[in-house]
Amino acid sequence: MNFFQCRKWPNLAQNKKNIYQRLYNVTYRSLSSLLPSICSQVLFNDNNILSPYISPKDPHTSEERQAKINTICNVTQRFCTGTLQQYSSFNDCQQFLRTQIPYGSYGRADQRNVICRFVHTYFVPLLPSIHCPHVGPTRRGACTDKTIDFYYNQPNFLACAHRQ
Template sequence: MVSSFIPPTCSQILINQNNIQSQYISSKGLSGRILPAGTFSDPIAALEYIYGVVCPIPNLPPRPSTIQTIKLVRIIYDKDYLITDNEIEVTVTGNKRLTFFVRMAFDKDYKLCAYDGQIRNFGLTFDPSTDIERQATIHFICNFTQTFCQGKLQQYSSVNDCIKFLTTSVPYGSLDRGDQGNVACRTIHAYFVPLLPTMHCAHVGPTGGGACTNKPIDFYYNQTNFLGCAYKQY
């Protein structure tokens, strides 16, 4: 399973090349959350965010950081259900490392049906450290948005309108709060805009589309049991 997160398999799963998703993903669908990136009850979003955050996707604009290596540091099996507790270390561009702590649930055919995890030091690893870098990120988001979010999906009247909004109306924030109403959250979603504009254009827009919006602490405790789809072995 872990090897499926390495290119080119991760991008093949994202675009379902040759129906490859059926080898890894439950026919019942997929849901989950990876904090602080977000919570995903929608199967498409859940697939994107477990496979696409650091996966290079062919024919789409390049990401600044993509996965280079992956190592399963530790795995623990539940004695009753098809659930694993995993510690996964990923090396990305620039020899930066991320550690994922994630519980994965599988159906009776050992296909992934849900996950619930966290990324250690997401912001410390990737947050820009200067105003120049932050402004460059805002310009990137706005140019991306104006290029791919058009017609009914348009979010801003112009690139300058977008830059003004992201500079003055919302905080820049940190990827350690990557599902809140800030610029950092919109950075995560911007890379998915070309893949699925109908879903992600609203996320990078002024409203945040329900994804990049401020959430109270109770939000994280009032979610459904993502791992409830796990097959009971005994």
């Protein structure tokens, strides 16, 4: 399933939960069809092989980190427009992500950091009204620091997916 198939789904409003569940199961390879070409160039090479910047391991070099920040800013500038706008410019986005929040790690991918916003960029093209605020500076309900109690007292910490 790709983004365009999702948009043509009959009764889109009634099937959002089903669509969302399927899309959460999509592998990284299909992300090239979900994101605009400018972003998929960062994610995949010409042979549609995953870029070395995208790996299950946390990025260690400044180039790897900058590639993720660029992806967030490209996706945000492309899909989060009008009332969904999060940053005034690409440079404003980069500046915020480099200097105002920690970079983070995949082990803390639901916290207030760059990695959390990077994870949400996968879903911005699908549901901008839900995920644009998650990649922006306000975070609106996602990418917030949590205590250990949060995980034990919250029945579903992936609330943005659960609401759909």
